[in-house]
Amino acid sequence: MRSNDKITGLVTVTFGVLVITNSRGLANLPQQDYGAGTFPIVIGGLLIAFGGLLTLRGLSSSAPLMVWVNDVPIKRFYLTLLAIIAAIVAYILLVPVVGFPIVSTVLLSLLLYGFYRQNWMLAAGTAVASTAVIWVVFGRLLQVPLELGILEKVVY
Amino acid sequence: MDSFLAATTLVFTWDVMLIVISASVFGLFMGAIPGLTATMATALLVPVTFFMEPLPAIAAIVSATAMAIVAGDLPGALLRMPGTPASAVYTDEAYLMGKQGKIGVALGLNIVCSMLGGIIGVVCLAMLAPLIADFAIKFTSDEYFWLALLGLSCAILVSGGDRLKGVISMLAGLAISMVGMDSVSGQARFTMGSYDLLAGISILPVLIGLFAISELIRRMPESHNLQQEVQTRVKKPFAGVGGLLWKYKFGVARGGVLGTLIGALPGAGADIASWISYAIARKFSRSPEKFGTGHPEGLISASSANNASLSGAYIPALVFGIPGDAITAIIIGVLMTKGITPGPDVFVSEAPLVNAILLVFIIANLLLLPLGFLAIKGARHILSIPSGVLFPLILIFCMVGAFAANNTMFDVWIMLAFGLLGYVMAENDFPVGPLILAVILGPIIESNFMRSIIKANGDLTAFVDRPIAITLAVAAALIWGMIVANGIASSRTKSRLSFN
Numbered sequence: 001m002r003s004n005d006k007i008t009g010l011v012t013v014t015f016g017v018l019v020i021t022n023s024r025g026l027a028n029l030p031q032q033d034y035g036a037g038t039f040p041i042v043i044g045g046l047l048i049a050f051g052g053l054l055t056l057r058g059l060s061s062s063a064p065l066m067v068w069v070n071d072v073p074i075k076r077f078y079l080t081l082l083a084i085i086a087a088i089v090a091y092i093l094l095v096p097v098v099g100f101p102i103v104s105t106v107l108l109s110l111l112l113y114g115f116y117r118q119n120w121m122l123a124a125g126t127a128v129a130s131t132a133v134i135w136v137v138f139g140r141l142l143q144v145p146l147e148l149g150i151l152e153k154v155v156y
Numbered sequence: 157m158d159s160f161l162a163a164t165t166l167v168f169t170w171d172v173m174l175i176v177i178s179a180s181v182f183g184l185f186m187g188a189i190p191g192l193t194a195t196m197a198t199a200l201l202v203p204v205t206f207f208m209e210p211l212p213a214i215a216a217i218v219s220a221t222a223m224a225i226v227a228g229d230l231p232g233a234l235l236r237m238p239g240t241p242a243s244a245v246y247t248d249e250a251y252l253m254g255k256q257g258k259i260g261v262a263l264g265l266n267i268v269c270s271m272l273g274g275i276i277g278v279v280c281l282a283m284l285a286p287l288i289a290d291f292a293i294k295f296t297s298d299e300y301f302w303l304a305l306l307g308l309s310c311a312i313l314v315s316g317g318d319r320l321k322g323v324i325s326m327l328a329g330l331a332i333s334m335v336g337m338d339s340v341s342g343q344a345r346f347t348m349g350s351y352d353l354l355a356g357i358s359i360l361p362v363l364i365g366l367f368a369i370s371e372l373i374r375r376m377p378e379s380h381n382l383q384q385e386v387q388t389r390v391k392k393p394f395a396g397v398g399g400l401l402w403k404y405k406f407g408v409a410r411g412g413v414l415g416t417l418i419g420a421l422p423g424a425g426a427d428i429a430s431w432i433s434y435a436i437a438r439k440f441s442r443s444p445e446k447f448g449t450g451h452p453e454g455l456i457s458a459s460s461a462n463n464a465s466l467s468g469a470y471i472p473a474l475v476f477g478i479p480g481d482a483i484t485a486i487i488i489g490v491l492m493t494k495g496i497t498p499g500p501d502v503f504v505s506e507a508p509l510v511n512a513i514l515l516v517f518i519i520a521n522l523l524l525l526p527l528g529f530l531a532i533k534g535a536r537h538i539l540s541i542p543s544g545v546l547f548p549l550i551l552i553f554c555m556v557g558a559f560a561a562n563n564t565m566f567d568v569w570i571m572l573a574f575g576l577l578g579y580v581m582a583e584n585d586f587p588v589g590p591l592i593l594a595v596i597l598g599p600i601i602e603s604n605f606m607r608s609i610i611k612a613n614g615d616l617t618a619f620v621d622r623p624i625a626i627t628l629a630v631a632a633a634l635i636w637g638m639i640v641a642n643g644i645a646s647s648r649t650k651s652r653l654s655f656n
Contacts, residue, residue, distance in 0.1 A: 002583055012324050019331050019346075026343055034609050036338035036345060039602045043330050050324050057320070069583075072377040080377040084369070084551065088572045091555050092565045100556075108548055115379050116544035130549055134556055142207045144560045 004065045006058025012051025019044035087111060099149020100139070104131040163511035166211055167519070175212045176219045176516065180523050183220035184531050187227030188538045189546065193240045194224035194426070196371060198483045199363040200550070202490070203557035206360075210494040211512050214487055218466075218513070219520040221483055222274055225426055225462055226524050229266040230535045233259060242426035242462040245434045245454075252450030260532075264397040265452055266459050267528035269408055272401075273460030274521035276412025277419070277467025282514050288475045289500040297611070298619050300476070301604035302628035304597045307422035307478050309635040311593045319642045321586045329594025330601075332357060339599065340606045352566040359489055360561040361571035362595060363482065366588050368554050369575025372547055374582065379543040393532045404456045407437055411460030418461070419468025422593060425481045426462040433461030463524075467517055474498050474510065478597065482589070485596045 019040050026037030068074045087107050094103045108127035113120055139146040166172070179201065186197035197220050205213035228239030233250035253262035295303070312322040335346045336356030347353040401408065411433045418429040437457035438447045447454050469484045477498040479485035488498055496506055503510055531538070558571035581588055612618030620626045 001580075008321075008584055008586075012328075015328070015331070022346055026338075026345065027341070029341060029606075029610065032610065032614050034606065034614065036341045036343040039605070040331065040334050040345065043327055043334070047324070047327050047331070050320060050327065054320055054324065070377075077377045081373055084373060084376065084575075085572065087551060088369075088555060088568065091552075092568050096565065104552055108552055111548035111551065112545060115376065115548060116542055126545065130552070134552065138203075138556050138560060142204065142560065144203075144556070145563055146556070146559075 002067050002069050004058045004063045005061060006055050007065060009051050009053070009055030009058050012054060013048050014051075016044045016047030016049075016051055019047060083111065083114060095147050095149070097149060099151050100146040101131055101135060101151055102149065104134065159507040160511050162508035163515050166508060166512040167215075167515045172212050172215055172516075173519075175208070175216050176519060176523065177527075179216040179219040180223040180520065180527050183223030184227040184527060185538060186220070187224030187239050188230045188531065188535065189239065189541070189543070192371070192550075193367065194221045194228070194242070195363075195482050196367045197221065197224045198486055199360075199367045200553060200557055202360055202363070202486050203560040205490055206493065206561060210491055210496055211509060211516070213490045213494075214513055215516040215520070217483065217487060217490070218516050219523065221466055222270075222463060222517075222520045222524060223527060225466065226267055226270045226528055227531055229263065229270075229459070230531060231539055233262050233266065234535060235539065240426075242430050244427065245431050246458045248448060249450060249452070249455045252448075253452065253455075256450050258396075258450070260393045261396045261400070261452070262455065263528075263532050264394040265400060265456055267524055267532075268394070268397055268401060269411070269456050269459035270463040270528075271521050271524040272408050273412040273415055273462070273464040274467065274524070275518065276409065276460065277416045277464035278514055278517040278521065280413065280416040280464075281467045281470055281517070285471050285475050285510075286503050288471065289503045292475055292500040295476075295500070295624065296622070297604040297607040298622060298625040299628060301601060301608060301619065302625055302632055303476055304478055304601045304604065306628055306632045306635065307472065308590070308594060308597050308601070309632055309639065311422045311590045312639055313635055313642075318585055318587075319639050321584075322590050323639065325581065325586045325588065326590035326594045329591035330598045332362075332591075333595045333598025334602070339603055340610075352564065357570060357595070358561055358567055359485070359595065361558040361567040362574050363486065363592065364554050364558050365571040365574025365576075366578040366592060367482070368550065369571060370578030370582060370588075372551055372554075373575060373579040375543065376547050379547050393529060400452050400456070404453055407453060407457040408460045410436070410440075411457035412464040415461030415464030416468035416471075419465030419481075420471040422472060422478065422481070425469070425483075425589075426465045429465035429468075430458040430462040434458040463521070470513075474502060474513075475500060478600070479593065482592050485592065488596070 023037040023040035023044065026035060026040070028035035028037070068077075070077065087110075090107060091103060105124075105127045108130055109120070109124045112118075112123035112126055116123065135146060138144040182201065183194070183197050186192045186200075187194060198217055201216055201220055205216050208216065225240060225242050228243040229250065230239060232238040232243045232247035233254055236247060236251040238244040238247045250262040250266065253259065308326055312319060312326055331346075333356075335353055337344055337347075337354050344354060414433050414436065415426075415429040418432060419425070434454045434457060437454045438444050441447065441453055443451070443453075466483070469479070469481045470487075472478045473484035473488055475498075477488060479488055491498055496502065496509070554571065555568055558567045559565060561567055578588055581591070608619060609616075620629050
């Protein structure tokens with residue numbers, strides 16, 4: 001999705017304003033005119049200035065506010081984006097409760113089936129094998145604490 | 157000599173050699189798949205390197221990136237689809253050579269020139285870095301402040317595209333780098349009461365988000381039609397390569413040196429080195445009209461340049477601790493987590509390690525020949541892996557990788573946020589390079605500024621009272637002048653185009 005410069009410019013200006021308002025309470029160093037707020041205020045000011053320039057450029061342009069410039073149909077894009085976000089959010093929320101092996105296997109099975117469109121058995125088989133490899137490499141060899149979750153009672 | 161012998165004992169061990177070969181194979185695979193870049197390969201490799209000693213960690217990254225750049229030439233020559241942006245400029249030449257029945261020569265040239273360019277880059281790195289380090293030892297916080305600012309400014313100038321958007325990207329990166337506890341005063345900034353943000357935003361989930369997740373968002377919707385069938389069979393990959401190399405030997409040398417120098421500029425990576433080298437080869441060619449018709453001259457120069465630029469980026473990274481690109485930014489991060497701070501002192505205090513890194517560079521480049529040969533032979537199989545299978549696996553790997561850096565799910569949220577940001581930026585022509593360099597250079601610029609200002613008791617003129625500092629300040633001012641002039645000119649052009 002491509003936006004007109006006036007939208008991205010206004011977002012930049014808003015970001016600059018937020019940076020400055022959140023920096024004003026920061027105290028200077030003792031007996032100095034500078035401190036923790038100096039850099040953020042300078043950066044916020046520059047974001048407002050350059051964001052303003054971008055907005056002005058957008059105002060003089062006849063480009064539409066938002067336009068889809070991709071060969072892929074927009075519906076497919078949104079569905080894929082939703083699938084990616086849902087997979088990541090599900091991973092974050094479910095791994096501490098259910099555990100990495102089950103969450104990874106289920107997510108991979110769903111994603112592989114959804115994107116490769118072959119049979120369920122192939123997707124599930126690939127998901128189990130891939131999860132096992134990641135578990136061995138990260139969980140065992142690199143000692144990353146990947147949660148076992150509900151499998152902990154089964155394993156131990 | 158002693159430090160060289162010490163370096164050989166560090167490098168020629170089973171674990172380092174095994175890591176070099178494994179990382180090369182990983183880089184080969186990543187580079188050969190269109191859409192997966194060398195930077196993405198590095199971002200995915202970092203969670204693993206965090207658990208290694210400094211040398212094997214750097215060896216893994218050096219080998220993977222060198223191989224990924226070379227492997228990017230395979231889909232370019234066979235399918236007319238560049239595997240990485242660094243191969244894009246000569247994709248047509250290589251593909252058209254294939255159409256003329258010279259696919260083996262095209263791929264052979266890609267591999268041999270990449271290897272030679274890489275070796276030229278290492279030689280330049282070995283010669284230039286210690287000389288610059290001798291000079292840099294005199295630097296104080298004033299010079300480091302200007303140098304980091306100069307690096308950021310260069311990143312905008314050379315990142316290409318819209319300079320105004322480049323500046324905004326850089327400013328956004330600087331703002332992001334301010335999140336967390338201020339290193340001088342200890343005050344919390346922009347943490348919104350979050351305990352997780354007190355230590356700042358970790359660089360690894362940012363990199364994975366910007367380079368891997370955003371690419372997945374862009375590529376996954378079209379994954380159903382990305383499976384490729386390679387029809388062309390490659391026979392005798394290296395036949396006839398020697399003669400062409402001898403004929404265009406100056407092109408190889410020029411590409412190698414040029415690539416190293418361009419790679420040393422912050423923000424200018426292998427893709428820019430490749431484009432500039434191709435353009436210069438065409439300018440100095442006796443037969444410029446043959447370029448774009450399956451002529452090997454531009455391919456030779458650009459292949460040498462893109463691999464040489466990888467070595468060039470290590471010059472500012474090792475000498476000043478200032479990264480030349482996202483890959484060296486990761487390297488600096490890896491070294492610092494191991495207690496080694498890159499800078500001029502490292503050439504004395506860690507001389508064996510520096511020599512070992514150079515040796516690893518040479519080995520990784522020499523390995524391009526046998527592994528490149530195998531890659532050519534196996535290209536049909538690598539390219540036929542369906543992206544509908546590959547992309548979900550990469551997504552899971554990204555999540556585990558982002559978590560592994562600090563063992564916290566908060567970093568996975570950060571990865572998601574930066575993935576979405578990276579996608580929006582790419583769709584709207586905001587370059588990502590200045591943002592990532594600003595996230596890394598922001599704390600360097602601010603801490604050196606504060607150190608100097610405290611030292612000078614608030615006197616700003618102290619920043620320009622030393623000859624080197626004033627030279628760097630003038631250079632930074634000149635670059636900013638160029639950025640502003642270019643921004644005004646492009647705004648006028650865009651306004652005029654939109655009115656017509």
